[in-house]
Amino acid sequence: MSNDEPEKSAPVRPRISEDWAATITGLVLLAAALVGLIPAGLVP
Secondary structure: OOOOOOOOOOOOOOOOOOHHHHHHHHHHHHHHHHHHOOHHHHOO
16 A cells, blocks of 8 residues: 655745844844934944
8 A cells, every 4th residue: 555645844944044144133233223222322
């Protein structure tokens, strides 16, 4: 008796490269500084 159903694998999650993660983090920090969430004394 053969089993024609494909094996169930783990769901594929999109991966973010290290470069994109650093870019997104930098943009979030920049936006936080411009909006005022980060005090002026912490921003050089």
